[in-house]
Amino acid sequence: MTEQVVSPVRVRSVGRRLDRADGREKVTGAATYAFEHGEADGVVDPLHVWLVQSTVAKGRVARVDSAAALSHPEVEAVIDHTNAPRLEDTDDRELAILQDDAVGFRGQIVALVLAGSAEAAREGAALVDVSYDVEPHEAELREDNATYRPDSVNPDMETDTEDGDVDAALEQAEVVVDQTYRTPYEHNNPLEPHATIAWWDTVDGRSTLSMFDSTQGVHGVVQSVAPMFGLEPDQMRVRAPYVGGGFGSKGEAHAHVVAAALAARTTNGRPVKLAVTRQQMFALTGYRTATISHVRLGARADGTLTAIEHAVKEQSSAIKEYAEQTASPTRMMYAAPNRRTSHRLALLDVAVPSWMRAPGEMPGMFAHEVAMDELAAACGLDPIELRVRNEPDLDPETGKPFNNRRLLECLQRGAERFDWASRPSEARSLQEGDWWVGTGVAAATYPAMKMPGNSARVRSLGEGRYAVAIGSVDIGTGARTVLTQIAADALEVEPDAIDLAIADSRLPSASVAGGSSGTSSWGTAIVAAAQLFRADHGEAPDAGVETTASAADDPAADQYAFHSFGAVFAEARVNRWTGEIRVPRLHGVYSVGRVINPMTARSQFVGGLVMGLSAGLFEESYRDPRFGHVVTQDLATYHVASHADVLDVGAEWLEESDEAFTPMGSRGVGEIGIVGTAAAVANAAYHATGTRVRSLPLTADLFLD
Amino acid sequence: MRAMTYLRPESPAAAVEMVAATAGAQFLGGGTNLVDHLKLGVTSPELLVDISRLPLDTIEQYDGASGRGLRLGANVRNSDLAAHPVVRSRFPVVARALLSGASGQIRNQATTGGNLLQRTRCVYFQDVTTPCNKREPGSGCSALEGYARYNAILGASDACVATHPSDLAVALAALDAVVVVLGPSGERRVPFDELHRLPGDDPSVDTTLGDDELITAVEIPSTAAGERSTYRKVRDRASYAFALVSVAGALDLDGRTVRDVRIAWGGVAHKPWRARRAEAALVGRELTEDAVRAAVDEELTAARTTDETAYKIPMLRGSTALTLLRLAEEIR
Structure with a gap:
């Protein structure tokens, strides 16, 4: 692959609003989502797959009685561990389904039913009788069972860190906050449930596997699934032209993708369609672990931090380790000479956790930013002033300079918007009608990330038009639109001169739409390809000439710590009769590098704020430890914010450009909106009522006298 | 899919006759709760008798031997009932209860009679992989020591701690409404307080109605x-x-x-x-x-x-x- 040293893009379309490239298709229903592909896309006469899930949390499948299911007139086959095709690689115990009789969690896939219709497959699944040899299970996270120390935490961070002498500093501190904060299990619940269509074929004597999948990364699905079936990457093709959200739950292939491929292996080339139900998503497509954060802050009487400790207890599945990096933002957020963080896991007989929007930062900053609010109250300081006094000169974690840390400006801008100066310093001092009223603030941060392994292709179509291709996915963020803008500016043409192709693993390699890294990673590759294309083919290229390139690493970038920052302000109202809590105002101010498209970026910020509000007030997956599964497994019992809960939500950003990070000057916008938001709501609820709630969600019962 | 019979009767009496003649038959109103249960496997009737098209969809004032008040046909949609001017002015609790429930789409579909007969949303009742005395008598109550936030605090038993989910029913209980019921042996009138029952040792039964009894109307007496x-x-x-x-x-x-x-x-x-x-x-x-x-x-x-x-x-x-x-x- 040719590597190109990129130089900053001269922006013309970037930074300006451009309507969504796929908006018309989406609002008219013409956009085709994964499950909807049919004959026009090669999906002819498909069979439907329904998943049969374990009803025990741990043990062995003793027997799968398929007789009743197979006697159903439309059922074609039942696949279980005794007759499933063998996989070549079974190391990943989440993905390697039906390879043995072991049951590692309740809800695990133990059989597949194939039938001519989805309804028949579902009925067939109900008719499959599975018996188990049951073993005792453990499905409850407690402080006393989170003792396992992972080698690293997501994505590849240190498990524990320590600087100075935290215990001595806490002993000498004039003010100490020593509290435990809890966040619940949360499920991503994108609007479009997961779905996969798969079919096998033979091309030039080699097996091929084709898929339409609702995924955040088509190349990632190939990378994880192809080796399991002994395929080279070029023997597998995954497409995802439209995806109805993911929030991390489609960031990696989950077991249903393997189920579709396994089922299709048995049908002599006939496609299979598999839709995961909303209820099944609560067991099969990832979730955010619950967290228990023990935070100790030591400070001088003036609020200057002398010690910060954040000890996290959380859980993973015993069959596959995922360690949420909950304390990671605590490592770089504020200055203090003595610092310690740690992560310990309980390894439970439960479904496999995974990424959910801002893994680490979301639960970790809830704990840290509520603790900071408590410290401000203990010192008699305004919470913004407390943060001013603890602003670090260098990244406390790496010792490097921050490239662009404008947290204090975000706080100051938000304070003006929220009329912070008129805020009473005492809690429980404002009442309007039936409601206690308060305001709160929290800081937000998210690391700027660029992923390796991205390249893009630029081809001249003649007459000033260009085809630009990269195998990335637009999961509803507006990636299709902003990549068009980036390509246009990099080639110095208008956006309508760009034909952008994405969402196909046959296109140049692209990393996942995750970690707020997509635009930075893919956009930089597109700039690299465009700049090399111009260097090779000039301003008036012949039709058909093309260049594929990836961006060379910028060694100068190593000298900086790249993070985005923000400040979230919330107003909370708590009904003095009923305890009900509502948030009429929520405002975020962000420093994220250059905003590429104000319309789609605002949608990301506001969406993140709403999701943070939702986590603050509503979201909680209740796992019944006796059974081992989540029993609030639909959207009637797993509450997300309704329209009536989302009132005045605003977002703005500081004008800036971070060309040390990307040639577009951008750093990423997808996740920072959810960070700190629940803390701002909790701090506002404290200011309203004087009641300090240290666990999410903040529900009415917690505010009753 | 499961095969089942679906019938559309011509009259309330015919509907009652159809359900009375078939064990395990159920009336289908707006379907906002029952259709979920069919999908989840909570219930599997052999016969569904769709009463949603029967002309039980009027709201009329009455003034006679049984006093003065408002008679609601069992098939009046929740949204229509909530918007009715007499309901809004003379029985505001009914309109407000309805509007605080469900969503606009569901209220357009749900009926007056069906609203009263909806079943608990206890998560264990709706999850066929867990024990539930209401769904499967004798299997045990998972909610007693499980997800309990919505559990009952009055009139519950060791067999069941489920709560009734209807908002409309709470309003009608306050107003001393009367439920008009048609059964195989004719019509009877049930005081609202006597419509629903406490779980006792048989939580599988929600109401005092027979399986073959059909709610045709609800009468709300006028009071100051x-x-x-x-x-x-x-x-x-x-x-x-x-x-x-x-x-x-x-x-x-x-x-x-x-x-x-x-x-x-x-x-x-x-x-x-x-x-x-x-x-x-x-x-x-x-x-x-x-x-x-x-x-x-x-x-x-x-x-x-x-x-x-x-x-x-x-x-x-x-x-x-x-x-x-x-x-x-x-x-x-």
Whole structure:
């Protein structure tokens, strides 16, 4: 692959609003989502797959009685561990389904039913009788069972860190906050449930596997699934032209993708369609672990931090380790000479956790930013002033300079918007009608990330038009639109001169739409390809000439710590009769590098704020430890914010450009909106009522006298 | 798919006859709850008798031997009932209860009769992989020591702690409505209090109706209190959530003194809970916050709570006081 040293893009379309490239298709229903592909896309006469899930949390499948299911007139086959095709690689115990009789969690896939219709497959699944040899299970996270120390935490961070002498500093501190904060299990619940269509074929004597999948990364699905079936990457093709959200739950292939491929292996080339139900998503497509954060802050009487400790207890599945990096933002957020963080896991007989929007930062900053609010109250300081006094000169974690840390400006801008100066310093001092009223603030941060392994292709179509291709996915963020803008500016043409192709693993390699890294990673590759294309083919290229390139690493970038920052302000109202809590105002101010498209970026910020509000007030997956599964497994019992809960939500950003990070000057916008938001709501609820709630969600019962 | 028979009768009597003739047959109204249950496997009837097209969809005022009031056809859609001018002006608690439930789309589909016969949303009732005495008698109650936030605190049993989910039913309980029922041997009239039952040792049965009895109408008698009535639903999110607790209140004052008061609670029991002891404690007294709180406590002497449901006590005190005090302000 040719590597190109990129130089900053001269922006013309970037930074300006451009309507969504796929908006018309989406609002008219013409956009085709994964499950909807049919004959026009090669999906002819498909069979439907329904998943049969374990009803025990741990043990062995003793027997799968398929007789009743197979006697159903439309059922074609039942696949279980005794007759499933063998996989070549079974190391990943989440993905390697039906390879043995072991049951590692309740809800695990133990059989597949194939039938001519989805309804028949579902009925067939109900008719499959599975018996188990049951073993005792453990499905409850407690402080006393989170003792396992992972080698690293997501994505590849240190498990524990320590600087100075935290215990001595806490002993000498004039003010100490020593509290435990809890966040619940949360499920991503994108609007479009997961779905996969798969079919096998033979091309030039080699097996091929084709898929339409609702995924955040088509190349990632190939990378994880192809080796399991002994395929080279070029023997597998995954497409995802439209995806109805993911929030991390489609960031990696989950077991249903393997189920579709396994089922299709048995049908002599006939496609299979598999839709995961909303209820099944609560067991099969990832979730955010619950967290228990023990935070100790030591400070001088003036609020200057002398010690910060954040000890996290959380859980993973015993069959596959995922360690949420909950304390990671605590490592770089504020200055203090003595610092310690740690992560310990309980390894439970439960479904496999995974990424959910801002893994680490979301639960970790809830704990840290509520603790900071408590410290401000203990010192008699305004919470913004407390943060001013603890602003670090260098990244406390790496010792490097921050490239662009404008947290204090975000706080100051938000304070003006929220009329912070008129805020009473005492809690429980404002009442309007039936409601206690308060305001709160929290800081937000998210690391700027660029992923390796991205390249893009630029081809001249003649007459000033260009085809630009990269195998990335637009999961509803507006990636299709902003990549068009980036390509246009990099080639110095208008956006309508760009034909952008994405969402196909046959296109140049692209990393996942995750970690707020997509635009930075893919956009930089597109700039690299465009700049090399111009260097090779000039301003008036012949039709058909093309260049594929990836961006060379910028060694100068190593000298900086790249993070985005923000400040979230919330107003909370708590009904003095009923305890009900509502948030009429929520405002975020962000420093994220250059905003590429104000319309789609605002949608990301506001969406993140709403999701943070939702986590603050509503979201909680209740796992019944006796059974081992989540029993609030639909959207009637797993509450997300309704329209009536989302009132005045605003977002703005500081004008800036971070060309040390990307040639577009951008750093990423997808996740920072959810960070700190629940803390701002909790701090506002404290200011309203004087009641300090240290666990999410903040529900009415917690505010009753 | 499962094969089942689906019939559309020509008349209420024909519908009753069809259900009476087939074991395991069920009436289908708007389907907003029953269709979910078919998908989840909570119920698998052999026969569905679709009564949603029967002409039981009028709202009319009556004035005769049974008194004065409003008669609601069983098939009146929730949205139409909530929007009806007479309902809004003379029985505001009914309109407000309806509008605090479900969503616009569901209210367009759901019927008056079906609303009253919807089943608990207890998560274990709806999850066929867990024990539930209501769904599978004798299998045990998973909610007793499980997810308990919505559990009953009044009239529950060791067999079942489920709550009734309807908002409309709470309003109708407060107004002493009468349910008109057609069965194989003709029509009968059921006082609202006697429609739903407590779980006892057989929680599989929600109501006192026979399987082959069809609700054809609901009559709401006119009262002075009914005209000063309202509904307050306390819930986690501002819309589209079942009640943690809810209060239907109706009030008639003589000066500052309570002449008539009706209090019914949702979210606390297997049926809409008419708080008659609380009412009795308030009649003839001046309506004050302290008096309401004391009256609520009087009703709640029989309440049994756990760590997870203890919040319902102060929530009922506060929400009942707020409901009645606001009604009193309206009257003055």
